[in-house]
Amino acid sequence: MSETTNIPRVxxxxxxxxxxxxxxxxxxxxxxxxxLGQIDVRYWQLTSSxxxxxxxxxxxxxxxxxxxxxxxxxxxxxxxxxxxxxxGACAATAGIPGxxxxxWQDRINDVYGDNTPAIVSDIxxxxxxxxxxxxxxxxxxxxxxxxxxxxxxxxxALYGSNEYSRTSTMCGECKRNERGCFYGRGILCMGMITxxxxxxxxxxxxxxxxGCAGLSPDANLDAARVVVQHSGVPLKRFNDAxxxxxxxxxxxxx
Ligand code: SF4
Ligand code: SF4
Ligand code: SF4
Numbered sequence: 001m002s003e004t005t006n007i008p009r010v011x012x013x014x015x016x017x018x019x020x021x022x023x024x025x026x027x028x029x030x031x032x033x034x035x036l037g038q039i040d041v042r043y044w045q046l047t048s049s050x051x052x053x054x055x056x057x058x059x060x061x062x063x064x065x066x067x068x069x070x071x072x073x074x075x076x077x078x079x080x081x082x083x084x085x086x087x088g089a090c091a092a093t094a095g096i097p098g099x100x101x102x103x104w105q106d107r108i109n110d111v112y113g114d115n116t117p118a119i120v121s122d123i124x125x126x127x128x129x130x131x132x133x134x135x136x137x138x139x140x141x142x143x144x145x146x147x148x149x150x151x152x153x154x155x156x157a158l159y160g161s162n163e164y165s166r167t168s169t170m171c172g173e174c175k176r177n178e179r180g181c182f183y184g185r186g187i188l189c190m191g192m193i194t195x196x197x198x199x200x201x202x203x204x205x206x207x208x209x210x211g212c213a214g215l216s217p218d219a220n221l222d223a224a225r226v227v228v229q230h231s232g233v234p235l236k237r238f239n240d241a242x243x244x245x246x247x248x249x250x251x252x253x254x
Contacts, residue, residue, distance in 0.1 A: 008158055009056040011043040013077065015070045016097045016127065017063030020144040021088035022046040028147040035151055038158065058083045058157060064090045064097040066127045078134040083157045086130045087150060089143035089245050093214045096143075097127040098247035129248045142198055143212035143245070149197070166196055167217040170209060174200035182208045183231040190241055192227065193219035215246045 014022060023046070026032065043052045059081035065071055078084060089095035100107040104126045108116055130136055140146075140153045156163065170191040174181070177200055182189040190211030191203060202209045221242075228238045242252045 007038070007040045008058050009042045009053075010039045010058045010060060011052055011056045011077075011081075012041070012045060012060045013043075013052070013062070013073070014045045015061065015063030015073075015091070015130075016066040017088065017090045018096075019046055019062070021062045021090075021140075024144045024147045025087075025150055028151065031148070031151055035154065039154075054080070056081060058085065058154075060085045060087055060154075061091050061130050062087045064094040064127045064129060065133050066097050066125065067123045068125050069123060071125060071133055074130060074133045083137050084130075084134065085138040085140065085153060085157055086136050087140045087145050089141065089212045089214065091130045092139045092141055093245045093249070094127045094129040094132075094247050095212075095245055098129065099244060101127045101247045127247070132248050141195060141213040146198060146201075168196050169216040169218055170194045170196045170198070170200050170213070172196060173198075174203045174209075177204045179203055179206075183227060183233070186232045188228070188233045188237050188241060190238075192224045193221060193242070211241060211245050213245075215242075215249050215251060219251070221251060 012022060012025075022044075028035075039058070042056050043050060059077045061074070061077070061084065063070075065074060086092050090097055094101060104124070108120060108124060112120060131139070138153045138157050140150045142149070155161070171181075173196050174191050179200075182203065187208055189203065189208035191200060191209040193215055194209055194211045195213040195216040198213055200209070225235060225238065229235055239252075239254065246252045
């Protein structure tokens with residue numbers, strides 16, 4: 001916290017991302033002013049071209065690390081921040097940028113062919129989730145984040161909480177919504193193995209879950225694959241969908 005005011009000094013940083021999660025924070029106008037009244041936003045990459053200050057208390061990070069500069073930024077942020085919060089699937093799981101992780105150097109060749117500029121080779125690194133580079137204190141999951149989930153996590157970071165951290169998959173939340181299951185219609189849904197917490201937002205809106213909250217600690221991938229096969233959904237589709245938001249999770253290896 002700032003020594004002079006006791007108001008936490010916050011920086012909001014964007015790495016490789018679409019900035020959608022940062023934009024989503026601005027979608028809670030009514031809460032935002034209350035939130036902003038409790039923090040001192042010293043730097044917000046989306047809203048200002050100011051440079052990042054040397055001192056701050058809380059770092060909010062969106063996006064995956066895909067360059068050596070990003071790795072250095074993360075190390076430097078971790079040294080200075082008392083609390084690090086990641087927002088969104090790109091930061092929490094490497095997300096969409098992470099889909100290039102398994103053969104990331106081949107992806108560069110796909111784009112540039114034999115004419116890869118030296119600068120690209122010099123700056124690029126394997127896409128990584130933030131927690132694979134530095135210690136992360138709090139994560140706001142999903143693609144994009146639920147802005148109210150961000151406020152909830154920020155509140156925990158600022159004031160502490162003894163809230164129980166749930167580990168179960170999303171099907172329980174979905175069942176409580178009484179919307180039926182996509183597998184009964186032979187449609188792929190990743191809720192079986194995805195971290196609960198979003199309230200089964202997509203199935204509740206009539207769309208299957210694509211797993212943007214990442215793999216649940218309780219996920220039983222073997223059992224899920226049996227269900228997928230019994231439902232008539234090609235297993236390859238399930239495995240491909242798994243890779244989208246879980247590149248950094250060794251459990252997805254076949
Ligand atoms: S998690 Fe989704 S919405 Fe957020 S920055 Fe990444 S791609 Fe954009
Ligand atoms: S629709 Fe998806 S989240 Fe809902 S019960 Fe079926 S698999 Fe689970
Ligand atoms: S239902 Fe699935 S895809 Fe939709 S927000 Fe929740 S975790 Fe993400």
